[in-house]
Amino acid sequence: MISEPEMEDTGDPGEPLDLVSHTDRPPLLGRFTAKPWMWALGAVVVTSAVWAGVLKGTGYGQTAQPDLHGYHIDGSNPCTNLNLQPLAGSLAVTGFVQSTPVITRTAVLDRASCELIGMAGGSRGWRTxxxxxxTVDLHKKTDPKAEFDARSLAEIAVPGGDQGLVFSYMDDHEVTTHPDGIGDRANMTTGVYRQSLSVRHGGAVFSLTLFGFSERDDTNGDRSMLLPPIAKTSAFRKDLVPTVRSLMDALSQPPSS
Known part of the structure; x- marks a missing residue:
């Protein structure tokens, strides 16, 4: 009689068989479980990227470059007889000598500085x-307005009822006023011996200073006569504004080819 094959004892018959799991691999749910801080970090990265795109699109945090109004420094000497009229003509000198201009260019600032020097014959054996x-500064990245305007905030009363900033230069008392009609802002410092005008127009700043020195001409005149070494220049004060305007016009012209 053929009997049914004997079943081999496989263990506790009450324990169910696991037919789908693999003892050498973790459960499916456990394989996809991430740590909470990883999810938070991912959310921060995504949010930051979204905001960066939004801010970039709106231009938030970006500073507009100063308007140079077409002014340029092309390497030529700004200190010419023509550029510095009418002041150069009012000095009544016999001729001018130009200094070699110092020109620097960087990513944020172009600068030119130079001098025009003339000698005028004086009376009684003295010459001046x-x-x-x-100096011309072209600010290409940062607006110079705040720095320029801060130089003239502290104003005090001066004789005559005018408002200005009083300086001391040698034995001279200088007064700063602000003429209208040239650039965005102008600071004019004048005294007996020194005359100076600085003008801001957008990102461009123009500065002109006049001073003079008297010296004895031993070949012509009376050596016994004495004059102060610092020459008076107050008579040329009226020429400052039109001269700086002439300089500004010259540096706004298209460069010569």
Whole structure:
């Protein structure tokens, strides 16, 4: 009689068989379980990227470059007789000598500085040397308005009822006023011996200073006569504004080819 094969004892018959799991691999749910801090970090990265795109699109945090109004420094000497009229003509000198201009260019600032020097014959054996000193700054990244305007905030009363900032230069008392009609802002410092005008127009700043020195001409005159070494220049004060305007016009012209 053929009997049914004997079943081999496989263990506790009450324990169910696991037919789908693999003892050498973790459960499916466990394989996809991430740590909470990883999910938070991912959310921060995504949020930051979204905001960066939004801010970039709106231009938030970006500073507009200063308007240079077409001014340029092309390497030529700004200190010419023509550029510094009418002041150069009013000095009545016999001729001018140009200094070699110092020109620097960087990513944020172009600068030119130079001097135009002339000698005028005086009476009784004295001659006067006048120096017109020019500086031009072209700010290409940062607006110079705050720095420029801060120089003239502290104003005090001066004799005559005018408002200005009083300086001391040698034995001279200088007064700063602000003429209208040139650039965005102008600071004019004047005294007996030194005359100076600075003008801001957008990102461009123009500065002109006039001073003079008297010296004895031993070949012509009375050596016994004495004059102060610092020459009076107050008579040329009226020429400052039109001269700086002439300089600004010259540096706004298209470069010569």
């Amino acid at each position: 040397t006048y120096t017109m000193s020019v």
